[in-house]
Amino acid sequence: MNSRNGSSEIGTIATGNAKRPTPYIGRFAPSPTGPLHFGSLLAAVASFLEARQHGGKWLLRVEDIDPPRAEYGASDKIIAALEHFGFEWDGPVSYQSASRDAHEEAIQALVQSGKAYPCGCSRRDLAGAVRGPLGVIYPGTCRTGCEASETALRVLTDDAQPAFQDRLQGRQVQHLESESGDFIVLRRDGLIAYQLAVVVDDYLQGITDVVRGIDLMDSTPRQIWLQQLLGYVTPGYCHIPVAVNRQGQKLSKSHGAREIPFDRPQGRLVTALAMLGQRPPRDLSTATLPDVWAWACENWNIDTLKGETSIAPTPGTLAEAENGLS
Ligand SMILES: [Zn+2]
Numbered sequence: 294m295n296s297r298n299g300s301s302e303i304g305t306i307a308t309g310n311a312k313r314p315t316p317y318i319g320r321f322a323p324s325p326t327g328p329l330h331f332g333s334l335l336a337a338v339a340s341f342l343e344a345r346q347h348g349g350k351w352l353l354r355v356e357d358i359d360p361p362r363a364e365y366g367a368s369d370k371i372i373a374a375l376e377h378f379g380f381e382w383d384g385p386v387s388y389q390s391a392s393r394d395a396h397e398e399a400i401q402a403l404v405q406s407g408k409a410y411p412c413g414c415s416r417r418d419l420a421g422a423v424r425g426p427l428g429v430i431y432p433g434t435c436r437t438g439c440e441a442s443e444t445a446l447r448v449l450t451d452d453a454q455p456a457f458q459d460r461l462q463g464r465q466v467q468h469l470e471s472e473s474g475d476f477i478v479l480r481r482d483g484l485i486a487y488q489l490a491v492v493v494d495d496y497l498q499g500i501t502d503v504v505r506g507i508d509l510m511d512s513t514p515r516q517i518w519l520q521q522l523l524g525y526v527t528p529g530y531c532h533i534p535v536a537v538n539r540q541g542q543k544l545s546k547s548h549g550a551r552e553i554p555f556d557r558p559q560g561r562l563v564t565a566l567a568m569l570g571q572r573p574p575r576d577l578s579t580a581t582l583p584d585v586w587a588w589a590c591e592n593w594n595i596d597t598l599k600g601e602t603s604i605a606p607t608p609g610t611l612a613e614a615e616n617g618l619s
Contacts, residue, residue, distance in 0.1 A: 317349025318501045321375075321382075322389075322491070324356045325367035328552035329374040331565070332506070332536045332544035335604070338565050339533045340504035341380055342593040352498055353382040356389045358396075358490050370552070378558050379582045389490055392497060396485045399493045399523055400446060400478055408522050409448045409478055413441020427511055431474030446479040448519065455517040460531035461599050462507065467514035476515055492516050496525040504595075507532040507602055508543055534601040536568065541603070559585045568604050570597030 321337045323329070329337075344351035353375065355368045372386060403409035412435040423430045431447065450469035458464050467473070478489040491512075495503065510532040520527050536544040553561060562585050563578040571592060577585055 316501070317344060317347035318352065318499050319344035319347075319349060319504060320352040320354055320495070320498065320500050321380075322354040322356050322494075322505075323371050324359070325363045325371065327364050327367055328370040330544065330551060331553060331561075333371075334374075334378070334553060334561070334565055335536055335569060336504070336506050336533065337375060337378075337380060338562070338589075339531075339569055339595065339598075342589055343502065343504050343531065343595060345590050346593050347502075349501070350383040351381075352384060352387065352500070353380075354387045354389060354494060354498070356487075356490070358389045358393075358485050358487070360484075374553060374555070377555055378562060379586055387494075387498070389494055392490075392494055393485065395497055396490055396493050399489060400485075403448055403478065403522060404446065406522070407449075409446045410435060410475075411439050411441075411444035412447045412475075412477070413439040413444045425472050427473045429474075430472065431476065433475060436475070443481055445477050445481040447475040448478050448522065450475050450518065453518065453521075455514040455521070457513060457517060457527065457530055459510065459513075460529065461534075461595065461601070462510065462532050463600070465510065465513065467511070469514060469518055473515060478519070488512060488515050489519060492519040492523070492525065495528060496520070496523070500528050502529040502531065504531045504533065506535045508535050531595065533569070533595075533598055534604045537603045537605050539605070541605070558582055562586075562589070568606070570594075570601070 319340050321340050323333055323337075341351050353372070355371070357363060357368060368388075375382075400409065412431075414431075414434055418434070419429050419431070422432050435444075435447070436449070450473065452468075452470060454466050454468045456464060456466035469476075476488065477486045480486055510530075513530055513532075517527050519525075538544060557578075559580060559582045560578040562582070563573045566573045566585075566589055571589070571594065573585075573588065573592075577588055580588075
């Protein structure tokens with residue numbers, strides 16, 4: 294059940310479902326900014342069970358391309374926690390920092406096709422720019438050239454409105470030019486921007502389906518735009534509701550989410566399933582971890598989350614008390 298080396302066979306967990314002819318490849322892609330907390334556990338559970346239910350693969354990718362935001366030792370802690378919960382990923386863990394060459398190649402391709410250009414604007418230069426829900430809407434200052442010696446690279450946007458049909462949240466569309474403006478693919482400090490790295494890695498790993506938290510949904514049109522410019526196939530998207538605390542804030546490290554304790558993983562897994570709209574039987578939390586996974590694979594139904602954007606714990610429950618949700 295618990296694959297220590299991470300190279301277990303697919304399908305060791307009974308799925309009870311017919312396999313689709315198309316190979317499904319899903320992934321969980323945590324950033325090592327802190328240990329696994331309950332919010333990221335929900336995304337891991339949902340993406341894992343979707344992959345298994347489709348008879349597909351589930352890859353684990355550590356998104357470690359932002360060293361200033363990384364916490365020392367967090368990758369190992371996240372991997373240990375996932376193992377402890379009995380997750381089985383296919384193939385070795387991959388590290389986003391290892392595909393730097395591929396990221397640079399993609400950026401070069403954008404530059405060569407005239408789709409990316411240097412931008413020397415500092416935060417101060419953009420202080421007066423209009424802000425939208427995605428942050429500063431880049432006004433296009435450097436589109437016609439830039440004299441600065443230190444530059445970022447931005448990708449051109451135009452009138453296109455990348456759209457997608459989200460499995461849970463329905464049709465989503467963004468007018469990039471007016472809602473985000475040209476966005477950064479290579480930062481001024483030389484680091485690869487998140488949007489670019491995710492798109493290249495999903496492509497390299499053949500990801501067919503992305504299941505992740507709804508907090509990332511407004512990044513998806515920018516990612517689709519990059520996929521279109523780079524000639525990549527767009528995967529299916531499914532954005533699950535995020536766990537929030539009583540104040541309605543997303544459960545995250547910055548809002549005090551705690552590391553998940555290692556005791557009673559089966560009880561915590563049952564709590565996670567219940568929060569994901571499943572109806573685990575009352576006595577499941579006293580079952581063994583493999584039994585909980587077997588129940589989950591058999592009964593998983595992501596459609597119970599349709600249209601849901603947040604999951605609040607019921608006050609006074611185990612979820613609130615034990616998982617740092619309060
Ligand atoms: Zn600029």
